[in-house]
Amino acid sequence: MANHAFPRPNMPGPQPVEATNVSAATAEQSVLLRASSGEIPDRIFKSAITSCGLAVLGVLVLIVYELVARSSLSWHAFGFHFFATSDWDPVNEKFGALPFIFGTIVSSILALIIAIPLAVGVAVFTTEMCPKKLRGPLSFFVELLAAIPSVIYGLWAIFVLVPLMSGYVEPFLAKTLGWTGMFEGPTYGIGMLAAGIILAIMIIPIISSITREVLMVVPQHQREGVLALGATRWEMIRVGVLRNARAGIVGGIILGLGRALGETMAVTMVIGNRPEIAKSLFAPGYTMASVLANEFSEATGDVYLSALIEIGLALFLVTIIVNALAQLLVWTVTRGQPARGNV
Amino acid sequence: MTGVATLTVVLVLAPLVAIFGYLVYRGIGSINWAFLTQLPKPVGETGGGMANAIVGSIFILAIASVIGVPFGVGAGIYLAEFGRNRFGSVIRFTADVLNGVPSIVIGIVAYSIVVLYQKHFSALAGGVALAIMMIPTICRTTEEMLLLVPTALREAAYGLGVPRWRTTLSIVLRTATSGVITGIMLAFARVAGETAPLLFTAFGNQFWNLRLDQPTAALPLQIFVYAISPYDEWHRLAWAGALVLIVLIVTAVAAVRYVVRRGSFGTA
Numbered sequence: 001m002a003n004h005a006f007p008r009p010n011m012p013g014p015q016p017v018e019a020t021n022v023s024a025a026t027a028e029q030s031v032l033l034r035a036s037s038g039e040i041p042d043r044i045f046k047s048a049i050t051s052c053g054l055a056v057l058g059v060l061v062l063i064v065y066e067l068v069a070r071s072s073l074s075w076h077a078f079g080f081h082f083f084a085t086s087d088w089d090p091v092n093e094k095f096g097a098l099p100f101i102f103g104t105i106v107s108s109i110l111a112l113i114i115a116i117p118l119a120v121g122v123a124v125f126t127t128e129m130c131p132k133k134l135r136g137p138l139s140f141f142v143e144l145l146a147a148i149p150s151v152i153y154g155l156w157a158i159f160v161l162v163p164l165m166s167g168y169v170e171p172f173l174a175k176t177l178g179w180t181g182m183f184e185g186p187t188y189g190i191g192m193l194a195a196g197i198i199l200a201i202m203i204i205p206i207i208s209s210i211t212r213e214v215l216m217v218v219p220q221h222q223r224e225g226v227l228a229l230g231a232t233r234w235e236m237i238r239v240g241v242l243r244n245a246r247a248g249i250v251g252g253i254i255l256g257l258g259r260a261l262g263e264t265m266a267v268t269m270v271i272g273n274r275p276e277i278a279k280s281l282f283a284p285g286y287t288m289a290s291v292l293a294n295e296f297s298e299a300t301g302d303v304y305l306s307a308l309i310e311i312g313l314a315l316f317l318v319t320i321i322v323n324a325l326a327q328l329l330v331w332t333v334t335r336g337q338p339a340r341g342n343v
Numbered sequence: 344m345t346g347v348a349t350l351t352v353v354l355v356l357a358p359l360v361a362i363f364g365y366l367v368y369r370g371i372g373s374i375n376w377a378f379l380t381q382l383p384k385p386v387g388e389t390g391g392g393m394a395n396a397i398v399g400s401i402f403i404l405a406i407a408s409v410i411g412v413p414f415g416v417g418a419g420i421y422l423a424e425f426g427r428n429r430f431g432s433v434i435r436f437t438a439d440v441l442n443g444v445p446s447i448v449i450g451i452v453a454y455s456i457v458v459l460y461q462k463h464f465s466a467l468a469g470g471v472a473l474a475i476m477m478i479p480t481i482c483r484t485t486e487e488m489l490l491l492v493p494t495a496l497r498e499a500a501y502g503l504g505v506p507r508w509r510t511t512l513s514i515v516l517r518t519a520t521s522g523v524i525t526g527i528m529l530a531f532a533r534v535a536g537e538t539a540p541l542l543f544t545a546f547g548n549q550f551w552n553l554r555l556d557q558p559t560a561a562l563p564l565q566i567f568v569y570a571i572s573p574y575d576e577w578h579r580l581a582w583a584g585a586l587v588l589i590v591l592i593v594t595a596v597a598a599v600r601y602v603v604r605r606g607s608f609g610t611a
Contacts, residue, residue: 039506041506041508042506045507045512046507049420049421049424049425049511050421051417052416052417052420052421053417053421053425053426053434054434056434056437056478056482057434059475059478060437060440062456063449063452066452066455067452070455118354119355121347121348121350121351121352122348122355124348125348125352138352141356141359142355142356143596144359144596145355145358145359147533147593148536148592149536149537149563149588149589150536150538150539151536151538151566151570152362152536152585152588152589154567154570155566155570155581155585156361156362158570158571159578201358208355233344233345234344237344259443262443262445264445264538264539265538265563265567269567269570269571289445289447293447293539293542296451296454296542297543309455312447312448315445315447315448316445316448319444319445319448320440323443323444324436324440326443327436327439327440
């Protein structure tokens with residue numbers, strides 16, 4: 001390394017040659033010397049780097065500011081009623097977000113119900129059961145699911161999942177579970193149930209990769225200890241592994257929920273986009289994210305736009321709270337490592 | 344028990360296989376020279392391609408990288424080198440939370456800070472939206488990678504009288520280069536397929552555009568528009584576009600995994 005090329009700091013101690021140079025230097029030269037010593041560049045560097053760090057904070061503040069400022073019109077016009085009424089009438093400028101909130105919550109819960117057992121099962125299989133050789137490829141394939149863009153899920157859902165639903169799954173559900181009232185009505189395929197299923201496929205990799213990480217943190221001697229007490233393999237996994245990793249798994253699930261709440265494209269393409277609250281899961285619905293996707297660029301009138309931004313603000317706040325909660329839970333288990341949703 | 348667990352694996356991998364299989368089956372036949380080099384044809388005419396969308400996507404991603412990479416890497420350096428304190432933890436937490444903000448909300452923000460001032464939908468607005476999404480990912484991976492560089496290297500540099508900025512840039516950052524690039528590629532792959540934040544920023548365009556202040560086509564947007572259209576010909580193009588997009592993304596992810604596996608930063 002050619003270290004003579006680097007500027008040297010002012011070194012204290014006996015350096016007669018440099019010392020006399022400094023004392024003999026003019027004011028201008030001494031400034032130059034100090035500059036080359038790295039003190040000033042260091043200060044510049046530190047402030048540049050710190051401002052990059054601040055930028056991260058700044059982005060969050062900017063998001064909050066823009067959302068709050070631009071939704072104030074709607075907030076003043078409707079107040080809390082905005083979240084409790086279900087009229088969505090752009091022509092008469094009457095806006096209520098209830099159907100969208102309902103759609104977001106129902107589709108996300110549906111997704112969680114389907115995804116949790118599958119994701120935890122895959123994580124348990126990869127960490128506890130499968131041969132070491134399979135572990136890498138298997139987690140790679142599951143993580144590939146996370147790399148598929150939302151719009152491609154939507155495309156696939158329109159042309160494969162929806163026909164499958166209307167042809168087979170929904171008639172079957174209507175026949176067997178129709179009496180509950182949740183599975184009745186025309187079986188178009190498009191609707192809340194399809195949205196829930198596509199969301200489930202999309203959040204499985206998040207939940208399962210975090211569960212896997214958390215399970216790997218469980219110390220080996222826990223497992224050995226439980227097995228030595230005479231537990232079967234299943235008991236060992238339940239008592240020795242899953243129970244210890246509870247907080248982290250819940251964190252992963254909440255992180256998956258956060259993703260499901262904010263997911264836009266795939267849901268927009270299959271949910272049917274009708275602002276109504278229906279009991280049947282076959283009926284079309286609408287989510288907060290998909291109303292933004294469909295109507296934002298066509299919104300005419302300030303109140304309309306402001307109402308949409310207020311929906312965005314609500315969505316933002318909910319996902320922020322959900323994610324912060326999840327991060328804290330995962331942090332308690334993995335000690336400060338970020339929870340990774342994707343690869 | 345093992346049976347149940349194996350069944351879950353099969354159930355999870357089935358959609359993966361189904362999606363990739365169907366994508367290749369429907370897409371491969373439509374990918375030809377015309378698809379890659381021509382503009383979209385009007386409804387009713389066969390043929391045409393998505394060249395403008397492919398170029399538009401690259402253009403928007405380039406804008407996003409120019410804005411997002413320096414800030415992301417800078418913030419990562421800050422966290423690794425100066426952020427071992429309370430304020431660092433706040434930024435770390437902010438980055439993790441920012442990672443979970445729905446992309447459509449980021450679209451709204453880009454709309455209100457760029458589109459409303461430019462008075463048009465524009466490539467710049469799309470780039471800003473994607474840049475905001477890249478920053479937290481790049482920041483956190485850069486931090487992790489820099490922390491893997493042994494402290495002894497930093498101390499050795501200080502011992503030689505190298506100033507801190509020079510140590511950080513020429514020694515620490517250079518040692519961790521492959522890891523940092525991995526993080527950038529991951530962020531890139533993540534935003535490459537994003538559609539929601541582009542809907543009301545880049546907006547889409549039927550023609551070529553390489554100007555910052557004009558609406559621009561993007562591959563994911565075009566796929567969305569074609570997928571929900573009622574025309575068979577457009578569906579065909581949507582599948583082909585989806586295949587091109589997924590090949591780009593999977594190649595990036597696989598390359599990253601390969602590099603990470605081979606390199607000394609075996610964290611994946």
